[in-house]
Amino acid sequence: MTIRATVTGIGHYLPERVVPNAEFEATLDTSDEWIRERTGIERRHFAAPGQTxxxxxARAALAALAMAGRDASEVDAIIVATSTPDLTFPSAATMIQKAIGMTGGFAFDLQAVCAGFVYALTTANALMLAGQAKRVLVIGSxxxxxxxxxxxxxxxxxFGDGAGAVLIEAVETEGAASDxxxxxxxxxxxxxFKDLLYVDGGISTGAQGMLRMEGKEVFRHAVGKLAQTAETALERAGLSxxxxxxxxxxxxxxxxIKATAQKMGVPMDRVVVTVQDHGNTSAASIPLALSVGVERGQIKRGDLLVMEAIGGGLAWGSVVLRW
Known part of the structure; x- marks a missing residue:
């Protein structure tokens, strides 16, 4: 028998404030047309003052638990992928642990910027294979x-703000690619490649800092690395x-997104796209897209998914998962 980390619940949360591209025209030399043409982004959500x-x-986690029909007391661990925790410490994961009423188990943050959810899901999978946890909330926020x-x-x-969460559970299977x-x-x-995408602040500087990015260089690395990691993961699964x-x-x-799909030979009608509505939500990006894809009726039980991401570090990776 083989243990598989299987998704049993998913949920997401987006802040109430929606910011269309046109809102930037009053303060920047930009336009809705310029942003759409270069990024595909039309709008994004921004957190309210004081919203963390x-x-x-926590809202996304509760939605995932509700879908799975599970209580927080049944969860063994929480892993939160984030580059924007509430505080330097303690972790956002322990704060979520308290917020959802989970008093047992363990919780920790993981930082791999935009690749964070892929890293967190891989870590949760490893915990399950090692017998350290049977149910894990994996959250990108x-x-x-x-x-x-x-x-x-x-x-x-x-960029935009938001959160997505999946509840994964250890399930015994036959160990086949159809699992x-x-x-x-x-x-x-x-x-x-640190200088391509980073925040120019932190503990060593005494200031929070702001995001800095060499966009053209990040683009150049992204397409090749994303296609390659996806193909490697598929090969490991015995799939194509x-x-x-x-x-x-x-x-x-x-x-x-389009260039990576083309490089992999996958048509765009088999790609879940939400960037137009959310912008880049970093580690929340993939779980948000997963949740919306399920809501839309695109993603169905038994579908084979490839999730791939790249972010500051540079850090990149992929997960092959059957829904």
């Missing part, structure tokens, strides 16, 4: 609006691009 990463993550430079039109129009659950994973990083029902990519830029 853990607030949003971000308030990137708190670290944006509102004078930089190349970055501040790209539901995580079938294969693939992770990478290369710190030599022809077997994929849905690519659920990190929602950073529509041009990156």
């Amino acid at each position: 990463t853990s607030d949003m993550g 971000e308030t990137f609006s708190k670290i944006l430079d509102w004078t930089d039109r190349t970055t501040c129009v790209l 539901r659950g995580v079938l294969a994973t693939d992770l990478h990083s290369d710190g030599s 691009g022809e077997d994929v029902d849905w690519i659920v990519p990190h929602q950073a830029n529509l041009r990156i």
Whole structure:
């Protein structure tokens, strides 16, 4: 028998404030047309004053638990992928643990920027295979609006806030490629590319800092690395691009999404796209897209999904999962 980390519940939360591209025209040399043409983004959500990463993550977690018909007391662990925790410490995960009424188990944050959810899901899968946990909430939650430079039109129009969560449970299976659950994973990083995407602040500087990005260089690395990691994970699962029902990519830029799908030989009608409504929500991006894809009726039980993401570090990776 083989243990598979299987999704039994999913949920998401988006802040009430919706910010269309036109809102930036009053303060920046930009336009709705310029943003749409270069990114595919039409609008995004921004957190309200005082609304935090853990607030949003808890709402998404409760939605996932409700879908699965589980109580927080039945959860063994919480892993929160985020680059924008409420505080330096304690972790946003422990704050979510309290908010949802979970008094046992363990909780921790994981930081891999936009690749965070892929890293967190891989970590949760490993915990299950090691027998350390049977039920894990994997959450991506971000308030990137708190670290944006509102004078930089190349970055501040790209990002949004939100949260997505999945409840995964350890299920005994036959160990076949037809099993539901995580079938294969693939992770990478290369710190030599740190200066392409980073925040220019932190403990060492005494200031929070703001997001800085070399957009053209990130784009150049993204397409090749995303296609390669997805193909590697599929190969490990004994599958190929022809077997994929849905690519659920990190929602950073529509041009990156299209170029990666083309490189993998997967048509766009088999790609879940939400970037137009959410912008880039970093570690929340993939679970948000998963949740919306389920809501739309796109993703159905038994579908083969490939999730792939790249972010600051550079860090990138993929997960092959049967829904």
